Amino acid sequence: MTIRKPKSREWGMSTRVIRSVTGGGAAMGPGGGTSLTAPIWQSSTFEFHRPEEVADAATATQPETFYTRYGNPNFSAVQTALAELEGGEAALVTGSGMAAIMLVFLGMLKNGDHLVSQNCHYVGTMKALESWLPRYGIEVTMVDQTDLDAFADAMRPNTRLVMLETPTNPTLTITDLAGVMGIARDHDAFVCMDNTFATPINQRPLEHGIDLVVHSATKYLGGHSDLTAGFVVGRKELIDELWLAHIIHGGISHPFEAWLLGRGLQTLPFRVARHNSSAMAVAEFLEGHAAIERVYYPGLASHPQHELAAKQMDGFGGMVVFELAGGFDAARDFTARLELARRAVSLGGTETLAVHAASMIHARLTPAQRAEAGISENLIRVSVGLEDPEDIVADFERALR
Numbered sequence: 246m247t248i249r250k251p252k253s254r255e256w257g258m259s260t261r262v263i264r265s266v267t268g269g270g271a272a273m274g275p276g277g278g279t280s281l282t283a284p285i286w287q288s289s290t291f292e293f294h295r296p297e298e299v300a301d302a303a304t305a306t307q308p309e310t311f312y313t314r315y316g317n318p319n320f321s322a323v324q325t326a327l328a329e330l331e332g333g334e335a336a337l338v339t340g341s342g343m344a345a346i347m348l349v350f351l352g353m354l355k356n357g358d359h360l361v362s363q364n365c366h367y368v369g370t371m372k373a374l375e376s377w378l379p380r381y382g383i384e385v386t387m388v389d390q391t392d393l394d395a396f397a398d399a400m401r402p403n404t405r406l407v408m409l410e411t412p413t414n415p416t417l418t419i420t421d422l423a424g425v426m427g428i429a430r431d432h433d434a435f436v437c438m439d440n441t442f443a444t445p446i447n448q449r450p451l452e453h454g455i456d457l458v459v460h461s462a463t464k465y466l467g468g469h470s471d472l473t474a475g476f477v478v479g480r481k482e483l484i485d486e487l488w489l490a491h492i493i494h495g496g497i498s499h500p501f502e503a504w505l506l507g508r509g510l511q512t513l514p515f516r517v518a519r520h521n522s523s524a525m526a527v528a529e530f531l532e533g534h535a536a537i538e539r540v541y542y543p544g545l546a547s548h549p550q551h552e553l554a555a556k557q558m559d560g561f562g563g564m565v566v567f568e569l570a571g572g573f574d575a576a577r578d579f580t581a582r583l584e585l586a587r588r589a590v591s592l593g594g595t596e597t598l599a600v601h602a603a604s605m606i607h608a609r610l611t612p613a614q615r616a617e618a619g620i621s622e623n624l625i626r627v628s629v630g631l632e633d634p635e636d637i638v639a640d641f642e643r644a645l646r
Contacts, residue, residue, distance in 0.1 A: 258330065259514050265326035266507035285504045286318045306485050307337075314492055319503035326510045327466070327476050330445040331458050335484035337477045337491060338503055342441065342461025343369045344496030345475030349437050349457055352490030353406050356382035361399045362408040363390035365416055365618040367439065367461075374408070390420045391550070393428065400432045409455075410439040412554070415602050415626040416619045417442075417541040417566050419550040422453040422557055430454075435483075441465070441593075446517040447560035457483060464593030465563070468509040468516050472502045516595075516631065520563025523634040527627065528565045530638045536645045538623070541566040564592065565627045576623040577601045585632065585640035592628035597637050599627045 256264070267282050291310035293299045302311035309316050324336040339345040350373065354360060362374050364387040374385045384403075388395035390413065407429045411420035422438070429436045437457040438450045444465045450458050460466055462474035475498075477487055491497070498506075521544075528542035540547070543554035544561030554561060569576045579601075580588050586599040602624045603615060612622070629637060 261329045262326045262513070263511050265329055266322050266511055283319065283322055283504070283507065285500050287500050288317075289313050307488055313500065314495060314497050317500050317503065319500045319507070320498060323503050323507045323510060324476075326507065327445075327460075327462075327478055330510070330513070331440075331478040332445075332449050332451050333458065333478040333484075334481040335479070337484050337488055338462070338498045338506070339475040339477065339491070340496045340498050340502075341473050342367075342439075342459065342463060342475040343373075345459045345461075345477045346370055346439070347373060348487055348491055348494060348496060349406075349459060349477060350378060350383070351381070351494060352487040353435060353437075354378070354381075354383050357403060358406070359384040359386070359401045359404045360406045360408060361386050361388065361396060361404055361434075363410060363413065363420065364388060365390065365413045365418060365620075366408070366410050367414045367441070370408070370410070370439065371614075371618070390418055393421060393424045396425055397428050400428065400434065404432055404434045407434055407436045408438075409436065410442075411448075412442045412543055412562065412564070414442060415564075415566055415624065417543055417548075417564060418619065419543060419554045419557075421553060422450060422455060426454040442562055442564055443558060444513065444517050444562070446514050447521070447562055448558045451479070453557060456480070457487075462506055463591060465517065465520070466509060466513060466593075467506050468513065468593060468595065469505075470591065470594035470596065472505040472509075474498050474502050474506050517560065517563070519631050520593075520629060521560040523631070523637065524563045524565050524629040525561065526634040527629050527637055527641065530641065531565065531567050534642075534645060536570050538568045538570050563629045565629055567625055567627075568621055568623045569625060571623065573603060573622040576625055577604050579625065579644055582644040583640055584643070585636055586627070592626075594628070595631045597628065597630035597632060597640075599625060602626055 290312050302308040307316040309318050309321050320338050323338055327336040339348060378385055386399040388399050409420050426436055435456045438455045440450055440458050441461045441464050457477055457479040460476040462476050525544050528540055528545055531537050532540045542565050569579055580599050583599055586597040589598050602620050603622045
């Protein structure tokens, strides 16, 4: 999709994203006017007037109007917007964040290849790395993401991909992107990074040389807890290669989901700014409370990697993690006493969510696996929402009494 830009100056990021979503795929109304927002192209297939048009579409890459597994005008609009946000050449929308991650794994790797990853990832990614990739004959080595020497030592002649996530889910540990990229380049390996927690407003991995960026668009990109989608962003030749795998594996999004996602993307910069400021307020309150053993938030000077986070991030995000004195039971009971914050998985919506990691989001991992990933039994993960920050803090304060 082509975005018309003014001749006098370049548009800013928010303008380009809004125009990408609302300016593409607009339809003529019965009275002659054009719809201000793009319609939902709720069609599985598209009719052509001449046979040669069908042949051209059938052999095109990501045709907008051929068959929705191949492409759709709603997909094109959000893909253009995400590429603008991340600074990539192209993007591909998928049915979920895990669909995007598995698309990269299965589209980039084959039997006999080797992958290096962190030992702490989103739990779905962890399961894919530990249990599923070995079924396809793909070797996986997991390392401490804070140790660049560990990355270097793990590299092999058959290492094709390095998988990163920073800040991590749920420990908010930071990975040195430039450092890992230097190691990967020395071994001719690609690097993919999950940027879900940071969002492209706070961090743009492609600017650090990362090859592919994945998102669970279900989270901050959609922003309203009402859709499920994922994204892959990167250079056009890599995205085109992944699209060929995408139409085979079939993990597509749907027109209505993509339309909802386009609505959410238009307010992403403004929502993330609020998430950032409110999360800092919550983190500062928790750090000063006697019942809290430790707070993990990259924006706090007490975070062991605060300087690295400040170097490669423009903002520190809406996720706050802390450990509550009293162990497993105290942490679980704390979440039961919350009134404003909701006890629900996922993150990045307008509402504040608080979960006890060991009994909710990481209950499928064994205690040993949680310990290996740095997830303590008394760890609480908070997705700070868009409510008044004073109300969020008051809810936490009351639940901690």
